[in-house]
Amino acid sequence: MSLRMTPPLPLVFLLMIVGASRTEWSVKYNQQKICALNGSTVFMNGTFTHPEGLTVTETFWFIDPVKGVEPTDLSKDPVYSGRVKFLTDDQKHFSLKLSDVMKKDEHRFYFRIITNEEKERWAGEPGVQLRVTELRVKAPEEVTEGQTADLTCKTTCSLTDPFIWYKNGHPLTTKTIKNNQLHLQTVSSEDAGSYSCAVGGSQHLRSTAHSLRVRCGFNMIL
Numbered sequence: 001m002s003l004r005m006t007p008p009l010p011l012v013f014l015l016m017i018v019g020a021s022r023t024e025w026s027v028k029y030n031q032q033k034i035c036a037l038n039g040s041t042v043f044m045n046g047t048f049t050h051p052e053g054l055t056v057t058e059t060f061w062f063i064d065p066v067k068g069v070e071p072t073d074l075s076k077d078p079v080y081s082g083r084v085k086f087l088t089d090d091q092k093h094f095s096l097k098l099s100d101v102m103k104k105d106e107h108r109f110y111f112r113i114i115t116n117e118e119k120e121r122w123a124g125e126p127g128v129q130l131r132v133t134e135l136r137v138k139a140p141e142e143v144t145e146g147q148t149a150d151l152t153c154k155t156t157c158s159l160t161d162p163f164i165w166y167k168n169g170h171p172l173t174t175k176t177i178k179n180n181q182l183h184l185q186t187v188s189s190e191d192a193g194s195y196s197c198a199v200g201g202s203q204h205l206r207s208t209a210h211s212l213r214v215r216c217g218f219n220m221i222l
């Protein structure tokens, strides 16, 4: 009579399995999209967990996954070997340090974990998408005295560091800078010069310079 109250055996096993395996495979990246400046150094960071009872024997980063094929360790790829550094710690943090970023590094980067058990390997989806941009000044070549002018520091992806502007090689602190724009209010002959931009933390990676000429306005108060 009380037999009907007992859960079926497969369900009992299922509950035991779920209860016992406290940690599962997981790979979490701090950022899934990164915009980096050509020539800069980037970090791709994250954390991972794996089922208990396994020992991690190897970790590495890779790009361009092919279904059914064991990925290649990026540090063994001649294009990357001198520029990548893999860092991990006991707290399951991991990072990829990529130096001298270039346009051809625009890939999705994945973290790979290999354990002592042949079948227990993991690739962290969805990876980290890297975009690489340069800085380019977009501005008029000539402005008439008394007018306003906006200079824009163009990028092809969104950089998070603040923009810095230079005139004739010196940082500009007195002008209005908003996001990636430098605003020149009531242009005077003193605003003529060579302008370039950069972002904080990478001041050595400046845009090419842009020359701004100032044309004399007609003086009506003669």
Ligand SMILES: *[C@@H]1O[C@H](CO)[C@@H](O)[C@H](O)[C@H]1NC(C)=O
Residues within 6 Å of the ligand: 038, 039, 102, 103, 134
């Ligand atoms: C990126 O910077 C390198 C120098 O570090 C330069 O040679 C290359 O032309 C730059 N890339 C582009 C797309 O301009």
Ligand SMILES: *[C@@H]1O[C@H](CO)[C@@H](O)[C@H](O)[C@H]1NC(C)=O
Residues within 6 Å of the ligand: 030, 043, 044, 045, 087, 094, 095
């Ligand atoms: C990523 O980790 C490295 C050390 O592994 C650290 O120096 C860096 O600041 C971290 N960057 C971010 C964006 O979390």
